[in-house]
Amino acid sequence: MQNLISKLAASTLDLLFPLECFGCRTEGDVLCSSCLAGVARLNQPYCRLCAQPGRSSPCVSCQESPLDVDAIRAPFLFDGAIQEAVHALKYRNLRAAAPRLGELVGEFLTAGRIPGGVLVPVPMPSSRARQRGYNQSELLAMEVSKTTGIPMDNGLLARVRNTPPQVGTAGRAERRRNVEGSFEAKTGPRAKTDLRGAAVIVVDDVATTGSTISACASALKSAGAASVWGLVLAREA
Numbered sequence: 001m002q003n004l005i006s007k008l009a010a011s012t013l014d015l016l017f018p019l020e021c022f023g024c025r026t027e028g029d030v031l032c033s034s035c036l037a038g039v040a041r042l043n044q045p046y047c048r049l050c051a052q053p054g055r056s057s058p059c060v061s062c063q064e065s066p067l068d069v070d071a072i073r074a075p076f077l078f079d080g081a082i083q084e085a086v087h088a089l090k091y092r093n094l095r096a097a098a099p100r101l102g103e104l105v106g107e108f109l110t111a112g113r114i115p116g117g118v119l120v121p122v123p124m125p126s127s128r129a130r131q132r133g134y135n136q137s138e139l140l141a142m143e144v145s146k147t148t149g150i151p152m153d154n155g156l157l158a159r160v161r162n163t164p165p166q167v168g169t170a171g172r173a174e175r176r177r178n179v180e181g182s183f184e185a186k187t188g189p190r191a192k193t194d195l196r197g198a199a200v201i202v203v204d205d206v207a208t209t210g211s212t213i214s215a216c217a218s219a220l221k222s223a224g225a226a227s228v229w230g231l232v233l234a235r236e237a
């Protein structure tokens with residue numbers, strides 16, 4: 001029933017705003033097949049920890065300021081049509097972009113070797129969630145869950161401290177200080193997922209230095225998670 005309602009809601013949205021390709025503006029899908037084929041993928045070589053494109057692994061940032069997350073992976077680079085899509089999802093209220101994007105992340109997860117028993121979206125500051133009406137990371141995680149069959153738990157992490165947006169904050173060390181201690185894992189008898197020994201995948205739209213995902217990982221590991229990987233749609237180069 002829930003599924004039917006969300007399908008109806010999605011198709012109503014499509015009627016109101018026909019989807020168009022973020023690459024070439026052709027109507028039909030958020031990424032047509034030829035634009036999808038041309039999108040910049042995150043190919044080797046990249047840092048095996050934070051997925052920073054480049055020859056050194058671990059990269060300089062990971063040597064100087066190691067992350068608390070086991071590793072981050074992404075199918076795409078934050079560029080071109082993918083960058084447009086993320087902006088639409090984030091700033092233009094285009095939640096209809098989420099299903100296809102999340103499906104692409106899900107297919108990437110199925111093909112890759114990323115250990116995970118539960119998907120956890122990065123929680124948004126409540127003020128921004130209220131403004132926008134949805135959390136884009138949660139929309140993506142929902143679709144990844146549908147594609148892969150891995151359950152999603154959006155109640156496992158809470159934002160306990162609101163941080164200023166990271167836009168304009170430069171290096172990893174600064175970003176880490178900015179976001180440190182912002183998240184708390186929710187455990188206890190009422191929790192849907194038992195974190196002890198769990199393999200968690202934290203889902204977000206974009207990773208810039210990995211600091212936000214790292215702060216999530218640190219909270220999840222303090223609560224007993226055995227491993228935490230980050231999975232994002234796009235990695236900033």
Ligand SMILES: [Zn+2]
Binds near residue numbers: 022023031032034035
């Ligand atoms: Zn196109």
Ligand SMILES: [Zn+2]
Binds near residue numbers: 061
């Ligand atoms: Zn790195």
